[in-house]
Amino acid sequence: MVPLGEITEAHFDDAFDRNVKGVLFTVQKALPLLSNGASVVLTSSTTSSMGTPALSVYSATKAAIRNFARSWILDVKDRGIRINVISPGPVRTPGLVDLAGPDAAQQKGLLDFLASQIPLGRIGEPEKIAKAVLFLASDDSSCVNGIELFVDGGMAQV
Numbered sequence: 537m538v539p540l541g542e543i544t545e546a547h548f549d550d551a552f553d554r555n556v557k558g559v560l561f562t563v564q565k566a567l568p569l570l571s572n573g574a575s576v577v578l579t580s581s582t583t584s585s586m587g588t589p590a591l592s593v594y595s596a597t598k599a600a601i602r603n604f605a606r607s608w609i610l611d612v613k614d615r616g617i618r619i620n621v622i623s624p625g626p627v628r629t630p631g632l633v634d635l636a637g638p639d640a641a642q643q644k645g646l647l648d649f650l651a652s653q654i655p656l657g658r659i660g661e662p663e664k665i666a667k668a669v670l671f672l673a674s675d676d677s678s679c680v681n682g683i684e685l686f687v688d689g690g691m692a693q694v
Contacts, residue, residue: 537590537635548593555597559604573616575673578605580623580684582692598623602684609682618681620672625688626650627660656689 538547563576570576583591584598605619612619626632628647636646651659668687671677686692 538593539590540592543593551593551597552600555594556600559601563604563608567612570615570617574618575677576608576617576619577669577672578602578619578621580621582623582625582686582688584623584684586692605682605684618677620677620680620682621684622665622669622672623684623686623688623692624660624665625654625686625691627662627665629662632659654689654691655694658689660687660689 538544559578563578566576578601580601581595581598583595584602586595588595602621602623605621608619609617626647632650633643633647636642647659651657665687668685672680672685
């Protein structure tokens with residue numbers, strides 16, 4: 537979390553190398569291994585379409601992922617490969633909880649605050665995100681291509 541005015545070139549490069557460059561070259565390297573009709577699910581975030589203080593660089597990387605899907609579905613259309621994006625909101629993971637530090641009360645406070653920002657009133661669970669990814673990867677979504685599926689309890693819609 538780095539606010540505008542404190543962003544360094546190293547911070548920018550690290551975020552874009554990991555979240556954008558890494559995705560681009562991973563998918564590109566995997567393309568020859570994918571069968572016709574395969575499904576690719578990219579991970580973005582609700583931050584790709586919402587303003588979030590001190591997360592502008594991270595948010596920009598996630599918006600880039602969303603835009604990769606828009607273009608790549610045209611690049612692979614002759615092979616029938618589908619590319620979709622999953623955009624979770626806050627999910628109860630060690631990475632999220634650790635943002636509050638080691639104190640259990642602070643961790644609970646962070647999770648409670650985030651839950652209060654979500655219309656469903658609760659934080660996402662990894663298993664629920666996985667089920668949405670499984671849907672996008674499966675034949676059940678064979679007519680779904682190029683979408684961004686928000687799995688965020690309605691957070692990005694308000």
